[in-house]
Amino acid sequence: MEYEIRRGAARAVITSRGGGLRAFDVAGVSYVDGYGPGESPPMGAGAVLVPWPNRVAGAVWARDGERHELEVTEPARGNANHGLVRKRAWSLVAHDASAVTLEISVEPVPGWPFPFRTTVSYALDERGLTITHGVHNLGERPLPFGVGAHPYPRPGDADPDDCVLTLAASTHLPLDPERMVPSGPAVPVDGTGLDFRTGRPLRGVTLDHAFGGCVPDGQGLVRHSLGDVSVWADPVFSWVQVYTPDSFPGKGSTRAVAIEPMTCPPDALNSGTDLITLAPGESWTGRWGITPV
Numbered sequence: 001m002e003y004e005i006r007r008g009a010a011r012a013v014i015t016s017r018g019g020g021l022r023a024f025d026v027a028g029v030s031y032v033d034g035y036g037p038g039e040s041p042p043m044g045a046g047a048v049l050v051p052w053p054n055r056v057a058g059a060v061w062a063r064d065g066e067r068h069e070l071e072v073t074e075p076a077r078g079n080a081n082h083g084l085v086r087k088r089a090w091s092l093v094a095h096d097a098s099a100v101t102l103e104i105s106v107e108p109v110p111g112w113p114f115p116f117r118t119t120v121s122y123a124l125d126e127r128g129l130t131i132t133h134g135v136h137n138l139g140e141r142p143l144p145f146g147v148g149a150h151p152y153p154r155p156g157d158a159d160p161d162d163c164v165l166t167l168a169a170s171t172h173l174p175l176d177p178e179r180m181v182p183s184g185p186a187v188p189v190d191g192t193g194l195d196f197r198t199g200r201p202l203r204g205v206t207l208d209h210a211f212g213g214c215v216p217d218g219q220g221l222v223r224h225s226l227g228d229v230s231v232w233a234d235p236v237f238s239w240v241q242v243y244t245p246d247s248f249p250g251k252g253s254t255r256a257v258a259i260e261p262m263t264c265p266p267d268a269l270n271s272g273t274d275l276i277t278l279a280p281g282e283s284w285t286g287r288w289g290i291t292p293v
Contacts, residue, residue: 002037007098007124019090019102019120021046021151024129024290031128031229031292033152033248033256042249044150044258047086050118050135051106053148054210054241054266056080057181059111061269063144070111077179082150084112090120099123105138115139116278128230128291135285137278144275146264148241152248152256153290155227160257161203163227167196169211169240173265181267186212202226202257207242210266214238224259225293233288237261238274261288 001016013023013034020041023034035042059070059080070080090102101121108115119134137143155163171186172194189195194209214222214237222233224240239262248256263286264274278284 001092003092003095003100005095005098005100005122005124008126010124010128012122012124012129014100014102014122015041015046016090016092016102017041018046018086018088019048019104020086021122021131026128026292029156029292030154031156031290033154033251035249041086043152043245043256044082044086045152047082047150048118048120048133049083049148049150049260049262050085050133051112051114051116051143051145051147052083052269053146053260053262053264054082055181056269057179057267061111063269068111068113071109077181079179079181080111082148084109085118093119098125114141114143114145116143116145128289130287130289132285132287134283135276135278136283137280140280142280143278144269145278146262146268146275147286148260148262149288150258150260151231151290152258153226153229153231154256155229156292158227160226160255163202164199164225165196165202165205165242165257166199166225167211167240167242168214168217168222168224170197170213170215171211173210173212175210175266180208182210182265182271186265188213199225202244205244207244210239210241210262212239212265214240222261226257226259228293230291230293231259231261231288232291233261234286236263236276236286237288239263239265241266
């Protein structure tokens with residue numbers, strides 16, 4: 001199933017598979033690189049990443065002295081990747097002309113003994129598309145988790161390589177290039193080729209990097225941009241993964257760029273860095289969005 005929402009000239013399409021964003025356009029101009037009806041999301045496009053974004057090293061983690069072994073979902077690197085919900089069917093909660101809400105409940109599975117319910121709402125307004133995530137602890141002990149999303153924001157009809165990439169991040173997390181998991185603590189971007197705070201042309205830049213220390217702007221929001229499209233988020237999304245694959249289905253020689261807001265870094269289930277913890281019965285919400293400039 002998929003659900004279309006509209007407001008004025010803006011349109012978005014959301015799928016029940018993974019609760020993901022398949023398309024977002026304004027006056028016929030696309031502001032995400034998505035995929036066609038009935039297709040599988042390529043390269044994680046539009047995915048919701050709960051209860052952890054990015055990777056768990058070796059698909060193993062521990063909590064309160066208890067070892068947990070997750071399913072290996074990235075066999076080439078031996079990791080558990082992008083949470084538990086991006087390939088599952090979500091249920092419709094509400095749908096009107098300009099907004100839709102989906103939900104899914106996750107029971108304990110090997111490596112994850114914490115039951116929870118998560119929701120995602122997509123709403124169009126005069127500024128663009130706002131996505132609101134919710135997590136509710138259904139269990140009897142504290143729930144550790146992180147939330148992320150995997151959009152490929154598109155700068156309208158412009159070639160991304162002709163655009164400037166700006167990130168609110170003040171640090172980056174060194175990653176093992178073979179396993180793509182952290183190899184050390186976050187370090188400042190000052191004086192490095194990974195400082196995008198004042199904007200840098202994307203052409204010639206290749207990224208698959210986790211950035212942290214994202215600083216809110218004067219409106220209290222973390223804001224990244226690629227050309228004329230902005231990805232904003234509540235301050236709790238203090239991390240962002242940026243990925244520039246060499247190819248993307250339907251793009252030809254033009255690159256796609258993933259700007260992935262995250263509440264915690266890769267392998268946070270092991271490091272504990274910026275994990276959110278909910279007591280039994282507690283709920284959490286956080287927002288991010290895509291705005292054509």
